[in-house]
Amino acid sequence: MNELRVLSIYEGFFSGGARILHSDVVRGLSGGAQRHAVLSIEGEMHREATRQPMTEDACYRALTAAGVPVSALRDRFGGEGREDAREVGRKAGRKGGHGSGADVFSRAELAATARATAAADVLLSLKEQPLALLNQAGLPYRPVVVCLHRSDPENQGPALDALRAAVAAGRVRACVCCAESTRAAYVAAGIPAELMHIIPNGVDLLRFRPDAVRRAAMRSSLGIAADAPVTVFAARYAAMKNVPLFLRAARIHLGRDPGAHVLMCGAGMTADNAELTADITAAFGDAPGLLRRLSLLGVRHDMETVYAAADVVSLTSSSGEAAPLCLIEGMMCGAVPVATDVGDCADLVAGHGFLTPAQAEPIAAAWSRAAALAADFAPALARSRERFSQTRMVTAYGALIERVHQDAVRAVRPARRRTRTRAGVPYGA
Structure with missing residues (x-):
């Protein structure tokens, strides 16, 4: 044949x-x-x-x-x-x-x-x-x-x-x-x-999975304590991703929890992106000291390690999304998803994390709650692995x-x- x-x-x-x-x-x-x-x-x-x-x-x-x-x-x-x-x-x-x-x-x-x-x-x-x-x-x-x-x-x-x-x-x-x-x-x-x-x-379930060794190594490389709540945002810099909303939520979250950290990955998520820099200034202009706990990581080819280090994977998109790969990859690594109600996000998040309105305060509150309940969500995330094979x-x-x-x-x-x-x-x- x-x-x-x-x-x-x-x-x-x-x-x-x-x-x-x-x-x-x-x-x-x-x-x-x-x-x-x-x-x-x-x-x-x-x-x-x-x-x-x-x-x-x-x-x-x-x-x-x-x-x-x-x-x-x-x-x-x-x-x-x-x-x-x-x-x-x-x-x-x-x-x-x-x-x-x-x-x-x-x-x-x-x-x-x-x-x-x-x-x-x-x-x-x-x-x-x-x-x-x-x-x-x-x-x-x-x-x-x-x-x-x-x-x-x-x-x-x-x-x-x-x-x-x-x-x-x-x-x-x-x-x-x-x-x-x-x-x-x-x-x-x-x-x-x-x-x-x-x-x-x-996604590749052998690659995207909870991994204590990767978690420890990534946190150590960024100077993040083992018990610190970590939220990751993995997206390219684009209008549909609503980066300003994410940053406003990050400002609230980091100001409220002195141990929390936020990681931003993806194309354009670097300090040499003038638009992103302007968004960060707008969100953190009154508290620049908080930026010590916000890391811009750019494009990463080891996302399984980044997700393993996180407690929460977040998406704040305003349009366009269907079944975001970042949420699936993050969940398979043990991160609790928190997303706005776009595309099929409600279905992906159901039973695994939290759906939020497109408002900074509820998003920041959901990150804190998700990090605190990560162990409780772990069994549901493990049971869903075959669904995302x-x-x-x-x-x-x-x-x-x-x-x-x-x-x-x-x-x-x-x-x-x-x-x-x-x-x-x-x-x-």
Whole structure:
């Protein structure tokens, strides 16, 4: 039996839960009955105050180390002018416009895409943004599975229109929704319900688990006492994450508990991010001494260690979230989740932690309560591990990809028979 050839299309490589999760799926499936490859539209990204070449990204390195071929259409942005054109296009897209710089492809780029897609049986689009490329005329038809990871399609600019166009053209044969909130939001936006398949997010349970040694080592490296309550915030610096709200809650929490510590991880969570620095000044301007117990850790590749050191994992997002990976990873390491009511957070947190209104005081109070009750939540967190298994998730993705391929093959065979009858000669002669 021939291997099923699967090509994933990424907008680009940068730190974020969707890329981490999708890369885990690709690595988990590649090498068995399926052979996977990745095509990134951009070879370099500029996000969260960071310019990052593809080859420096942790997901890129993990994929290539596992033997998964990864290529890019564009080596670089091509200069600030091109980047600025794309930003203008994105802003226009948010107002219902089209034609962002990122949606303009050269003949060479389209030819490279045609070669790459022709060598695949099924295409996976990581979120809807790459569909601007796959919708271009002249590309070989291949069934597309779109992997959706947000609950706010209306905030995705022209990407939602690209998804609608791909569905109307018959290219999209399935959509993977990581959460019920994702499915509901996209159905409400006009995507047919019969295309939607919910595959909940999962993580590597061998990696993400309570670990006393990691906990002690991480706390020691940061000068945090063994019994100090620690809250971790793992997110990229973006408006949807509502970092100012998190910092206002941190100001209350650290001022109330002289032993508490707060850790902030993710792209843009560093002192050289001017916007973050301004947010910190706004929240802690009256008490700068408290900042000794707030650590900016930036992008970490040992999040299992960071989470193991924490008592609480918090999320203060105002929009966009579906099934946040940070909450799942943190819970699997023993941290009690505290989150605002966005996406499927209420379902994830139920029985494991606390859901809060988007207000600093209730959030800070929930952190204190969660840290105090961490031992009480431990049995529930342990019982939920199978629910969040990466093995379960990867198996479900593999089965859906196979089903989409088989459906496409069955759809082609009758057409071939009709062609043979009309032409009077064998198909392909």
